[in-house]
Amino acid sequence: MEKEKKEAFFHELYQLDDESEEEDLSDADAILRRSKSTTKARANRNRPIRSSGPKHSLGRTISAPLSQISTPIGCQAVSTLVNTSFSSIMARKAQKDEVLDTPHDGSQPSKAKGSAKDNGKRKRGQSLALLPESQQIFKGLIFFFFPNNNVAPARGFRIRKAMEWGAVWAEEWKSTITHVIVDKNLCYKDLLWFLKLDALPPEAVLVNETYPSDCIIYRFLVNPNQHQYRITGHEEAQAIKDLPLDFDEDESPEGSFNFDESDEDHSEDEKKTKTKLKNSFNKSWQENFNRMAKQDGKGKSENPNARTIEVLQLMAEHYDRMHDHWRLTAYRRAIAALRKQSTKIISREEAFAIPFIGERLAKKVEEIVWTNRLKRLENANLEPNDEVFQLFLKIYGVGYAQATKWIDQGHRNIDDLLAKAQLTKNQKIGIEHFDDFQTRIPRAEMDRHDQYIRETCNKIDASIQFIIGGSYRRGAADSRDVDFIVTKPNCSIDVVRNIMLETMIPKLFDNEYLKVGLATTAKADGSKWHGASALPGTSIWRRIDFLFVPWEELGAALIYFTGNDIFNRSLRLLASKKGMRLNQRGLYKDVIRGKNRERITQGTLVEGKDEKRIFELLDVPWRPPHYRIY
Template sequence: MIAPQTSRDAEAKKKIGFDALYALDNESDEAEDDGLLASLQKVQGKTLGDPTISLSRSRRTPGRPPGSLVRSKSNIIPALSLSTQQHQKPRNTKSPLELLNELSAAAAATSTSNSIVKDTPTLQHHNTVTGVPSLEKPADDGKMPPSSALPASSAIPMIKNKKGKGKQVVDIKLVPEDQRIFQGLHFYFFPNSDTHPGRRQRIIKAIEYGASWQDKFNDTVTHIIVDRDYDFEQLLKYLKLKELPAGIVVVNENYTATCMDFYKLVDTSTIEFRVKGYEPPASSATIAQPNPSQASEVSLQLKPVKRKAVVLSSQVTSEASLNLVSSSAASLSNSPAPGVLDPQQVPNKDEDELDTAIRQAKESHPLASDDEDDVEGHKRRKTNNWQDKFQCMHKHTGKSGDQGPNAHTLVVLQELADHYDQIRDQWRCKSYRQAISALRKQTTKISTKEAAMRVYGIGSSIAEKIEEIVRTTHLRKLDFAKLDERQQILNRFMKIYGVGLHAAENFASAGYKTIDDLLQKAELTDNQRIGIDHYDDFNSRVPRAEVEKHAGIVKKALKGLDKNYIVNTMGSYRRGAQDSGDIDLLITKPGASIDEIRTTVMDRLVPLLTKHKFLVAALAQTSQADGTKWHGASCLPDSSTWRRIDLLLVPEEELGAALLYFTGNDIFNRSMRLLASKKGMRLNQRGLYKDVLRDYGREKLSEGTLVEGKDERKIFEALGVPWRPPEHRIC
């Protein structure tokens, strides 16, 4: 039998040991933290037999918000291993106090680790050069830096994540000095942004192997590393140069990885590293090469290849073949470069990765067809096919099919699309409207899911609903939405001008169910009160004849100020609709700047029409200094009905793009913009641009060159789209 006191001492020892482990897992490594080490200090001098002593702390430390702890797995694991080994030894080998002292020493020793893990994995663009971090010990200023600060030997710039989740210091582990094959080299990456995860890793690895990352292009750059999706012409346009300075090596993204695989600088002139559209000078292969003895010595220290590396020769199977890598690559560089200099073999910019792989396979296959005419004809047909799938390539009147075999299905789908539009679910609304547009063109009844999915523009989910409508004449999802009381309340509130989905949900959550509840109890903005006072006016359609009367008053007043002004009525009115939701007027003046147009409209026209009580409310106005829109309400002299009216200001050089943009409809516009993007262009309300460079996440790197903005028809021509009058854009 074990004495009770001895049993209590054993339990106390167990508790102390396990609580120490929990404390290691819970706490930060920061020196200023009073967590584990403070707990260890407090327990010394106490009675070890007292089971009430505990080193553990709550998972959420008081005074710190959740997620504020800086964790380091490299710091935790060694301590855990040490404590686990010690805990498995016989109990009477070491006293608990000695065990705690060792744990304290282990935690202090690991607190200087260089690895710091935080939430957001993003590097920083800096205006300064980020070179190989200094290995010298920083001067002692008499202050002890916090242990969470990354030492200079492994630091790299840090930035805030775009989503606002915080900062990160990236762990840079420099390889041994004799393996820093990029020592003394200055790399400029194109695009020179670290937002792309793959490029970010290439930058980190290059720094670890001795390179300097140049954030800005300057005279020190020795190598330009170009991503595979970009060509040499795009590089020059981005740098605004006609040619690169002599001595700069231009290679693709495979170069750095291959050098690291072979622990040496490989020949840059080989075709494997060739950037599209770039022909390296004859001397580029000899630039920045290490001395032969160092290269041969390092090249023998091969590490296991962890990924698919670029092969420089047909096979690399022995030490002798490694020594021949540079020579075999040089022999390749003396042969013609298929796919680079021959214009017929340059990949089409419209090709995706699969098309490129298929084309390259056909070109290299010994049984590839010799009939070039057939190949070219097939390519032309393929190009036409992919572009023909865009909505903007076809005529859409919005009427065909309404009385056809799928008429009832179209009515139900339109109700569901309107429901999603009311709750501000724009993506589902667009998907259903696109499906409706595709179904309208069908001349036979679509009654099954399989048949619906064969129609371009209809996906699996909508196809199932089409089958349900045909089978049951209604749609359960729509029926539930109509019967849902909360959804009805949200729909009612969101019809108020100035109330979006978020505000409507807040009103509903507060217990408000009617418009009167809002007027009596809710805190409302001035615009929301106007929206309630004229709830029926703003939610009723405006007849075409009334739209013309409102536009006529604006035109007459503006002509009185300056007869050279032009007013176009936009939106559904220009598409030929018999009624509209609001009134959109596009105002321009030939030869006038946007500043002149803004001054005339904002300072003269709006006050004049307000004085005559035609403009009865100003709901929103963009900046007086650079704004181009005025939103408000208007009322005809012989009427008490308010209508929503927007004045849109556009200079003459942007008129064509603005006409296209503000005519709509939104599905047609989206199709035009997507087609432009597929062709390497950018289309917006200001114009059509080419040579636009985009990075990861469609981050815009350059504005591009204006192709057309003034003439609406020429924008269609530039995109290869047949001219569609406004009444044929009802998708």
């Protein structure tokens, strides 16, 4: 009976219009939700020929300079506006009206009734020139402008255009506002003073006047976290994105321990529960490191919550591609929490009782369990080019900017790239060995790589040490690539690098184990060598990296290159709270920081060589690699 009730409940939800979905309207990185019929038709026309692995989504956001983006289809005059601020566009209002009123399909724009003179201020009885619903990129969003009036012609024009493209203009402040649009000559303090608030609610996206214009120009919601949309004086909580494992950074923001950044509009009871949990969390900081579960090395299918984790992981990858680092962290923490459960979590109540899973994520867990799907993920997949973006980004040597460029050039599949695109050497290798590089490496095969490297290199120098890091060291059942940490007792990085580049790597090429160097370093500098390898007797290429580490920094490097990333950020944040800093080179004390936590002094090195000693100095119980699944 319970099963039928649940299925009926979600069936009714799925019959609702997409815009009634309870998912965050404040997510300014959300993909433009087009009508399903139009989307399916375009998706079928543009479906890529070749793909591998599960289908993910990629929210299209603009991170490259606007001048690098080609002109959208059906908007021939827009290229003249790309590098022009919205304020300067106002000076050419008549021309701009013609350009921005042009529908995306190339049809003639509708005209506002009774508007002989359009100064952005809508007269009483004057109708808006609303675009077709499928083109309304701001549909479901509520805009609050500051100043919040249409007296100034330029601002009046911005307000009217936002409404024509689907936004609701909130003339008074309310909790449901999704975007706050601030004039460029005003600052964050001005806004707070006017609203009589201590801080802007976290669910409201804060951008300057340029943001709506750029969204209209590109016909989708661009990434609001870019520098050009920031408001003076607004401290944006984006530091998490500056802490990837392959970047030399040493601290995390306070916000990295937020419990569920995807949750919004919580009930009062839930807010009290969250506050209680957070207070308890802050009082017993170190205890969180005791609750980490052991990585058992089993495959994902053996976990009772495997399917739920799989769908949430797809959602996390979606937010990762959208550069929504708060929600990405929230989903990762929820996934890590579910992996620790010994029984299947089937209800929102059970999910919400788990640390780091908020009310909204708990609802999603229940939805996945009872329907085997997540409508939020399906909505994220509506953008026709998502699948193409995803495919291009999987190619070795291709980043977001390159994938964007190829999409704008009209390429839709790998055959297009091979026939028409200008490819680098690494990109050609990435395409040729696409399936190999996308296939996870079983642990047994990782063991064989480890054994081969040790046996081959020990014949040359028995003192040099090779340690596979990453998920392999954490005990995972499979890995993405083979990451060797390379060091030599009592030797500097120069010695390690010279041995590897002059002797070891050439020998591995001679033996035909190494196939190609993809990102090599000079003998005089650098700490990494990236390439591809294949075990003797096999034709499958695997990505392989050698990370050169001086002996005195081995402990810190082992922590850094073992992960996982949330565990690493947690340790770095803990060090920061203690007036210290931790990076891949060591733990430093007496670090002096200035305004906005800017580091003034580097501090004094306390420990770098001994991994366990670093834990001890941070007052954290020793956690073997198998337990670093935060």
